[in-house]
Amino acid sequence: MPEMPEVETVRRTLLPLVKGKTIKKVILWYPKIVATDHEKFLSELPGKKIIDIDRYAKYLLIRLSDNLTIVSHLRMEGKYHLTASDAPKDKHDHVEFVFTDGTALRYNDVRKFGRMQLILTGTERQTTGIGKLGVEPNSSKFTSEYLINGLKRKKKNIKNTLLDQSVVAGLGNIYVDEVLWRTKIHPLSQANKIPVEKVSELHDQINKIIAEAIKLQGTTVHSFLNANGQVGGFQSKLQVYGHVGEPCTVCGTKFEKIMVNGRGTTFCPHCQVIYK
DNA sequence: CTAAGTGTTGAAAC
DNA sequence: AGTTTCAACACTTA
Secondary structure, eight states: OOOHHHHHHHHHHHHHHHTTOBEEEEEESSGGGBOSOHHHHHHHSTTOBEEEEEEETTEEEEEETTTEEEEEEOTTTEEEEEEETTSOOOTTEEEEEEETTSEEEEEEETTOOOEEEEEETTOGGGSTTGGGOOBOTTSTTOOHHHHHHHHHTOOSBHHHHHHSSSSBOSOOHHHHHHHHHHTTBOTTSBGGGSOHHHHHHHHHHHHHHHHHHHHTTOOOSSSOOOTTSOOOSGGGGOSSTTOTTSBOTTTOOBOEEEEETTEEEEEOTTTSBOOO
16 A cells, blocks of 8 residues: 555554553553554553654654554555444454543554554664665755665665665655656666766656645545545646556556566556666 | 555675 | 576455
């Protein structure tokens, strides 16, 4: 489900639902969602208050009192929703945070890929996943020069490079296909062979599409819902993803779909230039 | 029945 | 030692 715009949308919709609430009890229906010590997760959270929710790339950082943070990654299909604590459990509800006011925050995940980690606030960089992340789009560190330098050491294809999060953190399969089409770069282009002026364009379009998608509250193509159960608005803006076999809006050539390192990849074989 | 799906990761191979 | 590939995770839907 979620790339950075969707996770940001979850953050914005979830925060007002849970801010200031105090955890009374935690239930792990499917304990594997929690990647850190299960006993600590169950024993340390009761009594803690939700102070804020931050986000880095696709990771939610739920800030709690007493210097604790729950790092939550939704992976493909994770969702949060607030219910009454006595509401019937859905088949795919896996973790529940019961609050002192009788409500409960439930984590629902059809594929059970999502993960939570309980850490000390401030130790995010030592946390599995977050440590190796590159910079976020639209951050002050994400400059054209940064992207040019970041791609220099990458000999693999640009599609895989943008998906691996080590240079730019937050893009996923949908937005990468859109951005490569917008900049006319073939997904199989070798990352370090793309001309600097094209990388500069890539930088600008990454910032642009992420900002546009956040504004429209994310993209729902499969199952994404925000914390209020609403779909996103950006899917109608997608020009490439999900449009295999349809004509490219620029040249009319039919979009093709190939597998690139195991990920479905749609592109225009006429517009998108391959750099090798 | 088979394949593919918004993502990450650890291990193996370069 | 850094980089890259790929199966695995678990379940639903086309």
